[in-house]
Amino acid sequence: MAKRYGGRHSPQPRLDGTDPRPPARPRPGEARHPLESRTRWVTIMAVPFLISAFWQDPAGLATHLIAFGAIASGMWMTREGLQAEAAYDARRIARRPAIPRKLFGGILTGLGLAIGAYVPGAEIGAGIIGVAGALLHWLSFGPDPMRDKGMEGVDTFQQDRAQRIVAEGEAHLKAMQDAILRTGDRRLEAHVAMFAATARELFTRVEEDPDDIPAARRYLGIYLQGARDATVKFADLYAQTQDPRAREDYENLLRDLETEFAARTRKLIEGGRTDLDIEIGVLRERLAREGVRPAAPAQTAARNADPAELERAMTLDDLLIPREGEKQRR
CATH class of the missing domain: 1.20.120 (Four Helix Bundle (Hemerythrin (Met), subunit A))
Known part of the structure; x- marks a missing residue:
């Protein structure tokens, strides 16, 4: 009967369920953001702008090509921002990305939608579509990391x-x-x-x-x-x-x-x-x-206390009514 190979030098865990290798640390560029695949789908959905451009007049051709180029560029920059965010999240100490790529990607995406929806006399509607697209981009991909992480006191x-x-x-x-x-x-x-x-x-x-x-x-x-x-x-x-x-x-x-x-x-x-x-x-x-001493008496009293008393849940009467031992000491 076939058996799975396992041992010290096996790429799989051992047969007893233990893994002798230390936990792997991802290399720079290996970390992947779970939302990274969304950028590909958004770019694919903008392909109609590219296809329909060749059935337009020269102005329409330029408008549709610019719209597709803006959306594709926005998704490329968003993907770069997601990769930077994944590398940021994977490290305990990290600086915030120097360029807010997801922010610029959202702006380019909204601009591309506005250009693609533009028709003479409907500038306001195209602007609303662009703003809505940028807002949806922010809701879908989130903001860029804006703060350094774990850099307090670090040279x-x-x-x-x-x-x-x-x-x-x-x-x-x-x-x-x-x-x-x-x-x-x-x-x-x-x-x-x-x-x-x-x-x-x-x-x-x-x-x-x-x-x-x-x-x-x-x-x-x-x-x-x-x-x-x-x-x-x-x-x-x-x-x-x-x-x-x-x-x-x-x-x-x-x-x-x-x-x-x-x-x-x-x-x-x-x-x-x-x-x-x-x-x-x-x-x-x-x-x-400075004259500050640790609270040793309280710690000693806690160690010498009856375990049954420590495990018993305290009530309001325990806090307000003095115990018999305390009365006798008084």
Whole structure:
């Protein structure tokens, strides 16, 4: 009986339901907005303007062609805006898009509808149709992101630097995955994909905290470039010779790189926790110098309280009527 292949290097989850790979991080440009397909349908619905233009007089020909061009351009810009919004939503720290593409796409769409509906003497009606089209565009696709996300206290220069370094690393990973396709081996492709997912965990850490760039610079540059060159050379050799020893050496290299990248990511996270502990300790010392003390008695009383009393729901009488123990202390 046929069984589905599963294992450490399988592109599918293991047979026991667990997945040994870290969660994949989408590459720039991979994120897709769920409304992106709508732009294609709107462009298709504007095709009658293009077809009917060739049965019009010269003025009508120009009007219908401009109408179709405006709607198609508006949908193209809207699609670009949706892709930018998807990339914005996929990241924890992101800047708002520099150009509000969906806003301009709505304006172009409304303008195209107004031009397509224009007839001499009915300018007001054409304008109403254009405004309605722009409004429906806004209701259908929503507004552009207008605020930066998670950028409070982040050095914008360092953030731009981190994005450039991550983009270079993504290019190296893409070259590795393209090169390994020449071998035609799905197991090797899955192993490279696993390493790419591990590397992208480090990318995410650097993007979220650009101060970690000095500690991860070699991993994002030299090591990834070396892994790319090794992958290209291995793919060329293995596609011709099918040498099992070369395959074993390459897989061992990927395992070592995967281990090193995962360890570096853990060290960066632990370093961030250490910095947080230091900040909390310094803040507590300052509060102590100001005479502020933690509410230890209340915490102690809560820990020593009867569990049955803690689980019992309190009533208004419990709040207004003193208990017997409190009366005796008084």
